[in-house]
Each structure stands twice: as structure tokens, then as C-alpha cells.
Amino acid sequence: MQLIFFTTSLRTLPAFYIKWFVGLSFFLLTICAQAETTSVASGLKLVQQFACQSCHTIGDQGGIVGPNLNQVTIRRDKQWLMDWLKDPATIKQGTLMPKFDWKPGDREAVIDYLASFATQVDGDAIIAQKGKDENAGKALIQAYQCAACHKVAGEPGRMLFPDLTTVKERRTPEWERNWLKDPQAIKPGTFMPNFHLSDDEIQAITSYLYR
Ligand code: HEC
Ligand code: HEC
Known part of the structure; x- marks a missing residue:
């Protein structure tokens, strides 16, 4: 009796764990994917609210006062972008780019949004x-x-x-x-x-x- 129990649990236990593991990973992946899309969506809202495209082209729309931002996350790292968005004049004196009033998480969302336009260069x-x-x-x-x-x-x-x-x-x-x-x-x-x-x-x- 004990032997039967032992062999079945050996066979069923891994399957039980695998199911949970797969289920849990799927659940976590869905949450991450959703967090990513909400971040990109709120980035878009902020870019509209602050009218970044009056000076910058993003996608195929916008002005030419500032650089085209489609590839900006390829040429600048995240920390640089965070610092730049926080207060551009501390990085480039006399820049035309205004300092914006960001709430926590806003700059990250804008960076995620800009990253969605970038194409990796091989x-x-x-x-x-x-x-x-x-x-x-x-x-x-x-x-x-x-x-x-x-x-x-x-x-x-x-x-x-x-x-x-x-x-x-x-x-x-x-x-x-x-x-x-x-x-x-x-x-x-x-x-x-x-x-x-x-x-x-x-x-x-x-x-x-x-x-
Ligand atoms: C009044 C015009 C203006 C507005 C509005 C503006 N920018 Fe800029 N931005 C510039 C200019 C000009 C530069 C380039 C720096 C320079 O030459 O002074 C720049 C540079 C940048 C850079 C660095 C570009 C690079 O290639 O390294 C990023 C990122 C950026 N802006 C993001 C934004 C975002 C996001 C917004 C909206 C929240 C915004 N900008 C609004 C004028 C503007
Ligand atoms: C975000 C803006 C920006 C981007 C994008 C950029 N550069 Fe520059 N580059 C500059 C600035 C600003 C200078 C002038 C440097 C200075 O005086 O500080 C410069 C200077 C140069 C110079 C020296 C020019 C001279 O006559 O002295 C070369 C060469 C150059 N860049 C090549 C490139 C190449 C190649 C790329 C793309 C791989 C590139 N740059 C992308 C901003 C940029």
C-alpha cells in the first residue's frame, strides 16, 4: 500500500508542480505585458498633454525644433533620458526644451512610449x-x-x-x-x-x- 502511494505521488507530484509553474508564469507574464501596455498608453497621453510634438517628430508626426525622437532610446540610455526629462537645462545650458512638471512614474512611461518607436540596429x-x-x-x-x-x-x-x-x-x-x-x-x-x-x-x- 505504502509502495503504491509512493510511486503515484512520485509520478503525480512533478505534473502538479509543472501545471502550477506554467499557470503562474503565464499569469505573471500577462500582468507584465499589461503593465507594459498601460505604461506605453500613459506615455502617449503625457506626450499629447505636454505637446512634445510641437517641437519633436515622433512616429511620422511633429515639428523639427528638436531632434526626431524615433531612435532616441537607441542613442541615449535610460538614466540619461530620466535626467534630461527632469531638467534639460542642467544637461544643455540654454536649451529650448522646457522643464515639465512630472508626477512619479511619468518619465518612465514617456520613455517606454518613445522606446515603442525604436528599431534595433544590427x-x-x-x-x-x-x-x-x-x-x-x-x-x-x-x-x-x-x-x-x-x-x-x-x-x-x-x-x-x-x-x-x-x-x-x-x-x-x-x-x-x-x-x-x-x-x-x-x-x-x-x-x-x-x-x-x-x-x-x-x-x-x-x-x-x-x-
Ligand atoms: C519648445 C520645444 C520643445 C518641446 C515642447 C519639447 N522639446 Fe524635447 N528637445 C527640444 C530641443 C531643442 C532638444 C535638443 C536640445 C537642444 O538642442 O537644445 C530636445 C531634446 C529632447 C530629447 C533628447 C533628444 C536626443 O536626441 O538626445 C528628448 C528625449 C526630448 N527632447 C524629449 C521631449 C519630450 C518627451 C517632450 C514632451 C514632454 C519634449 N521633448 C518637449 C525641444 C523641445
Ligand atoms: C542628439 C544629437 C546628435 C545625434 C543624434 C548625432 N550627433 Fe553628431 N554631433 C552632435 C553635436 C551637438 C555635435 C557638435 C559637438 C559639439 O560641438 O559639442 C556633433 C558632432 C559630430 C561630428 C563632428 C562634426 C564637426 O564638424 O566637428 C561628427 C563627425 C558627428 N557628430 C557624427 C555623427 C554621426 C555619424 C551620428 C550618427 C551615428 C551622429 N553624429 C549623431 C549631436 C548629435
Whole structure:
């Protein structure tokens, strides 16, 4: 009798745990997915309420006073974005971007909302497909959306920031490669983000800019 009980419980116990485990994970996943969508939805509301698109293009709508924000979560990390949204002028003196009155959780929601527009950049795949030279460089500049700030490759960019079409008249390729590697190391406090580019990506972008 005891033996029968022992064998059945051995067989049924794991199944019992597996069912609970699967059920519980599913439940938690649903909650997380819901939290994510509510966050994106409240991010959208805040972006509308504060009229961010009067200055920024998000999706395919908005102004050009500030950078296009579709790829902003690719070029800026979360902490930078939190600090920027909290008080832009502490990061860039004299910026036109206003300081907004955020409630707890608001900035996170706006960042989640902006992240929903971002497309990950697979530099290795671009280079594998287009080679290491100017063709890959042009594609990388588009993928990272350098034109959010710079005039380049026939895209308008912004008057405020250097025109990349003419960078070869001002800078040596060596300076430009070091710049792309780590802008802050060359000019502390610069607004140019570090894209954490690989050496191959930098090489490709350089051959495009100096073609
Ligand atoms: C009056 C215009 C204006 C409004 C409104 C505005 N911004 Fe900006 N924003 C700017 C400008 C201009 C910059 C670029 C910094 C500079 O050059 O001074 C910027 C930069 C940013 C950046 C960093 C961009 C990058 O590429 O690194 C983020 C993120 C951002 N804004 C988010 C927002 C959000 C979210 C809102 C709405 C809550 C908003 N902005 C409203 C003008 C504005
Ligand atoms: C959020 C805005 C922003 C984005 C996006 C951006 N840059 Fe910049 N970049 C700047 C600013 C601002 C400067 C000027 C630096 C300074 O004086 O502080 C600059 C300077 C440069 C320079 C030096 C130009 C010169 O003539 O001195 C190069 C080269 C450059 N950026 C390349 C790129 C490339 C390539 C990308 C995309 C991978 C890119 N940038 C994306 C803001 C940006």
C-alpha cells in the first residue's frame, strides 16, 4: 500500500508542480505585458498633454525644433533620458526644451512610449550585407538616424548642429574616428551621444563621410 502511494505521488507530484509553474508564469507574464501596455498608453497621453510634438517628430508626426525622437532610446540610455526629462537645462545650458512638471512614474512611461518607436540596429548584419565601406556607412547613418541632429546624406538635419556633408573639410578622418568612438572623451559635456559603435561600424561611417 505504502509502495503504491509512493510511486503515484512520485509520478503525480512533478505534473502538479509543472501545471502550477506554467499557470503562474503565464499569469505573471500577462500582468507584465499589461503593465507594459498601460505604461506605453500613459506615455502617449503625457506626450499629447505636454505637446512634445510641437517641437519633436515622433512616429511620422511633429515639428523639427528638436531632434526626431524615433531612435532616441537607441542613442541615449535610460538614466540619461530620466535626467534630461527632469531638467534639460542642467544637461544643455540654454536649451529650448522646457522643464515639465512630472508626477512619479511619468518619465518612465514617456520613455517606454518613445522606446515603442525604436528599431534595433544590427551593425554586423548591415556590414555583412553591404561590405565595410561607404555603402554600409550610409546605411548605418540611416539606421542610427544621425539625421535627427545632423544634415547628412540628403536629409535635412538641424541648423544647430554641424553639417556632416562637409565634415571632411574641417576634420581629419583620424579625429572623426576618435570622435565617433567616444565624443565625451574629446569634448566633455558635448550633446553628441555615444552610440557605442564597433570599429567596423566607425570604419564604414568614415568611408561614407570621406568618400
Ligand atoms: C519648445 C520645444 C520643445 C518641446 C515642447 C519639447 N522639446 Fe524635447 N528637445 C527640444 C530641443 C531643442 C532638444 C535638443 C536640445 C537642444 O538642442 O537644445 C530636445 C531634446 C529632447 C530629447 C533628447 C533628444 C536626443 O536626441 O538626445 C528628448 C528625449 C526630448 N527632447 C524629449 C521631449 C519630450 C518627451 C517632450 C514632451 C514632454 C519634449 N521633448 C518637449 C525641444 C523641445
Ligand atoms: C542628439 C544629437 C546628435 C545625434 C543624434 C548625432 N550627433 Fe553628431 N554631433 C552632435 C553635436 C551637438 C555635435 C557638435 C559637438 C559639439 O560641438 O559639442 C556633433 C558632432 C559630430 C561630428 C563632428 C562634426 C564637426 O564638424 O566637428 C561628427 C563627425 C558627428 N557628430 C557624427 C555623427 C554621426 C555619424 C551620428 C550618427 C551615428 C551622429 N553624429 C549623431 C549631436 C548629435
